[in-house]
Amino acid sequence: xxxxxxxxxxxxxxxxxxxxxxxxxxxxxxxxxxxxxxxxxxxxxxxxxxxxxxxxxxxxxxxxxxxxxxxxxxxxxxxxxxxxxxxxxxxxxxxxxxxxxxxxxxxxxxxxxxxxxxxxxxxxxxxxxxxxxxxxxxxxxxxxxxxxxxxxxxxxxxxxxxxxxxxxxxxxxxxxxxxxxxxxxxxxxxxxxxxxxxxxxxxxxxxxxxxxxxxxxxxxxxxxxxxxxxxxxxxxxxxxxxxxxxxxxxxxxxxxxxxxxxxxxxxxxxxxxxxxxxxxxxxxxxxxxxxxxxxxxxxxxxxxxxxxxxxxxxxxxx
Numbered sequence: 001x002x003x004x005x006x007x008x009x010x011x012x013x014x015x016x017x018x019x020x021x022x023x024x025x026x027x028x029x030x031x032x033x034x035x036x037x038x039x040x041x042x043x044x045x046x047x048x049x050x051x052x053x054x055x056x057x058x059x060x061x062x063x064x065x066x067x068x069x070x071x072x073x074x075x076x077x078x079x080x081x082x083x084x085x086x087x088x089x090x091x092x093x094x095x096x097x098x099x100x101x102x103x104x105x106x107x108x109x110x111x112x113x114x115x116x117x118x119x120x121x122x123x124x125x126x127x128x129x130x131x132x133x134x135x136x137x138x139x140x141x142x143x144x145x146x147x148x149x150x151x152x153x154x155x156x157x158x159x160x161x162x163x164x165x166x167x168x169x170x171x172x173x174x175x176x177x178x179x180x181x182x183x184x185x186x187x188x189x190x191x192x193x194x195x196x197x198x199x200x201x202x203x204x205x206x207x208x209x210x211x212x213x214x215x216x217x218x219x220x221x222x223x224x225x226x227x228x229x230x231x232x233x234x235x236x237x238x239x240x241x242x243x244x245x246x247x248x249x250x251x252x253x254x255x256x257x258x259x260x261x262x263x264x265x266x267x268x269x270x271x272x273x274x275x276x277x278x279x280x281x282x283x284x285x286x287x288x289x290x291x292x293x294x295x296x297x298x299x300x301x302x303x304x305x306x307x308x309x310x311x312x313x314x315x316x317x318x
Contacts, residue, residue, distance in 0.1 A: 049110065
């Protein structure tokens with residue numbers, strides 16, 4: 001009931017609502033919790049429901065030229081979520097709408113919204129939501145025209161992305177995940193990110209945890225070649241948290257464990273270095289953070305499928 005009351009206050013701020021509208025809409029709104037990956041709207045289907053996002057993120061997904069899924073839009077807490085054209089004109093939706101994290105929503109059926117058309121404020125509210133959606137699309141398009149580093153900086157400063165996995169952020173910004181993380185690390189390490197001041201204590205806590213997550217990955221990128229960097233207890237202590245909290249925060253934000261992230265960074269570097277025929281496997285192992293050449297060789301073979309001394313197999317053998 002608290003979330004419904006908050007929504008009604010938000011609607012009243014958009015356009016004053018009558019007592020009749022206030023009373024009629026309350027039983028129509030149903031609070032629901034959905035897990036990450038839940039599909040709200042399927043492409044080609046009619047959007048028969050709309051949602052007010054209480055917490056978490058909902059993404060709109062389009063299909064790329066090679067069949068890959070690309071994040072076309074991100075809905076944040078307090079946003080009204082639906083495909084407006086599909087909802088009001090009963091035409092098939094173009095995009096898939098999915099939960100980008102665990103979410104709480106207030107759900108209303110299209111048939112119930114139609115019952116509210118007797119109130120003059122209904123049309124005003126619909127127009128207001130449409131205007132906000134259009135402005136959001138224009139702002140996103142303007143952001144995506146920025147150079148890559150400026151794009152990432154603007155995104156981190158102006159969008160509450162805490163809790164949204166980094167690969168979704170990268171996709172939305174038309175960047176690959178590695179490029180996105182490198183740019184985030186550079187901006188974080190040079191203290192260039194100035195987050196917006198949050199309006200509630202909960203938002204402050206969320207922004208703080210998000211800032212810590214990116215500081216952790218900046219620390220790992222700067223230190224992953226050190227042999228003892230994989231000790232998550234020591235890393236957790238540096239950021240005043242338990243190793244369990246550290247791992248949970250890292251996986252939630254970046255979609256992988258800290259050891260996997262470190263291994264990937266080391267293996268990518270090692271593969272590039274091994275192309276230089278003057279470098280021995282032992283020197284490469286030390287350079288990327290391994291004290292023991294056996295452990296390095298085992299990790300390399302596990303990652304690439306062939307041993308480092310062999311180099312990448314040539315498919316043209318005679």
